[in-house]
Amino acid sequence: EVQLVESGGGLVQPGGSLRLSCAASGFTFSSYWMHWVRQAPGKGLVWVSRINSDGRGTNYADSVKGRFTISRDNAKNTLYLQMNSLRAEDTAVYFCARGQLAAAGGFDYWGQGTLVTVSS
Amino acid sequence: QSALTQPASVSGSPGQSITISCTGTSSDVGSYDLVSWYQHHPGKAPKLMIYEGSKRPSGVSNRFSGSKSGNTASLTISGLQAEDEADYYCCSYASSSTWVFGGGTKLTVL
Numbered sequence: 001e002v003q004l005v006e007s008g009g010g011l012v013q014p015g016g017s018l019r020l021s022c023a024a025s026g027f028t029f030s031s032y033w034m035h036w037v038r039q040a041p042g043k044g045l046v047w048v049s050r051i052n053s054d055g056r057g058t059n060y061a062d063s064v065k066g067r068f069t070i071s072r073d074n075a076k077n078t079l080y081l082q083m084n085s086l087r088a089e090d091t092a093v094y095f096c097a098r099g100q101l102a103a104a105g106g107f108d109y110w111g112q113g114t115l116v117t118v119s120s
Numbered sequence: 121q122s123a124l125t126q127p128a129s130v131s132g133s134p135g136q137s138i139t140i141s142c143t144g145t146s147s148d149v150g151s152y153d154l155v156s157w158y159q160h161h162p163g164k165a166p167k168l169m170i171y172e173g174s175k176r177p178s179g180v181s182n183r184f185s186g187s188k189s190g191n192t193a194s195l196t197i198s199g200l201q202a203e204d205e206a207d208y209y210c211c212s213y214a215s216s217s218t219w220v221f222g223g224g225t226k227l228t229v230l
Binding site for chain 1: 121123152154156158160164165166167168171172177207209211213216217218219220221222223224
């Protein structure tokens with residue numbers, strides 16, 4: 001059974017940093033692109049970032065470019081999102097999602113999400 | 121990276137059919153057959169319902185179908201059931217390995 005479990009969320013002050021993790025199991029993690037998607041309170045889903053299977057290719061939404069870094073450790077079956085210079089508008093539930101094997105396709109499995117709150 | 125446009129809400133009675141539209145541009149929806157649709161019950165993990173515009177993952181009811189015309193994709197749910205009540209999001213590949221979601225549509229089963 002495919003499982004994605006996010007962790008690392010919490011309350012952080014504006015300008016602060018946080019690192020999210022996503023532990024994957026039930027599939028060959030190193031074969032799949034992975035993504036982060038977020039949902040601000042009362043708002044819709046927003047794509048944040050993706051990383052290819054070997055970790056050498058990454059892309060970001062304009063809203064987080066230069067502040068967030070996606071990475072992965074295929075030996076540990078874990079995806080990460082390093083978030084720096086956090087702003088109030090980054091407050092959201094952050095989901096990790098598995099990309100379909102057709103690399104530009106949809107996201108076929110999701111975690112339950114972890115809440116990040118940016119507030120003083 | 122502007123969000124795709126979806127109606128904020130739609131509703132229907134059990135057994136009826138509804139359609140949710142998703143309008144993008146020639147840079148995303150119109151350029152690729154890579155629109156996906158997600159069902160999201162708040163507090164739970166989103167679920168993939170349609171991928172590549174019209175394909176259903178294994179286990180998804182054939183009451184769910186997808187289509188596209190030009191810059192607009194659509195999700196149709198036939199034979200509405202109470203458990204279909206949820207938020208629905210479209211998403212399109214948007215070039216250069218980026219993706220864009222729609223604003224979401226709240227489906228109410230009356």
